[in-house]
Amino acid sequence: MTFTTRLKEEITKNDIDKIESLVELSAFITYAGQIKKNKITLVMENASVARRIYKDIKSNFGVNVKITVRNQKRFRVKQIYILEINEKIDNILETLNIIKDGKRTLPSDFFLETQEEKIAYIKGAFLACGSVNDPSTGEYHLEYTSPQKNNGQFISKILSASSLEYLSSFTEPLILYQLPHFSNLESLLVSSSPFTNIFA
Secondary structure, eight states, X not given: OOXXXXXXXXXXXXXXXXXXXXXXXXXXXHHHEEEETTEEEEEESOHHHHHHHHHHHHHHHOOOEEEEEEEEOSSSOEEEEEEEEOSSHHHHHHHTTSEETTEEOOOOGXXXXXXXXXXXXXXXXXXXXXXXXXXXXXXXXXXXXXXXXXHHHHHHHHHHTBSOOOEEEEXXXXXXXXXXXXXXXXXXXXXXXXXXXXXX
């Protein structure tokens, strides 16, 4: 099991409230969702993440979620989890602040008002497209992969409002954050850290 997998499983064990689950789901669908007019498709490799996102969708929207498990045999056999939503698409996307007036958008200030909500968004994005190397193996860094540059810049905007020490670089589709201290990642993804108003 990789360090990233262990960390994601640890995140999914933490209890969160309804608002935080909405924010986490918003980030996950933004960074990992395939959105079409009448369907949202989410593909992931981690069973714990699949269970967490399934729970977030069911508890917040009460819709049916189709689950498909496939075995992928490239290099090694691994399971792929596919979640499909085929109802209340507009309501879900508007509630999650992903669509506004029929167009894709990023969360506005009311959606990420508290420190807990900002952290939930960072966690949701990490569950969707993040990875981190084992700090014992060398230079420590956190990565987010997104084809949308403005999505990466939005993550940087949230991080810049925190007290975390980091350096960022953009090489599409990769956004790389170098974190000099392991405690930085613990503050970011496991515990809480002080944030200022990123929308001021």
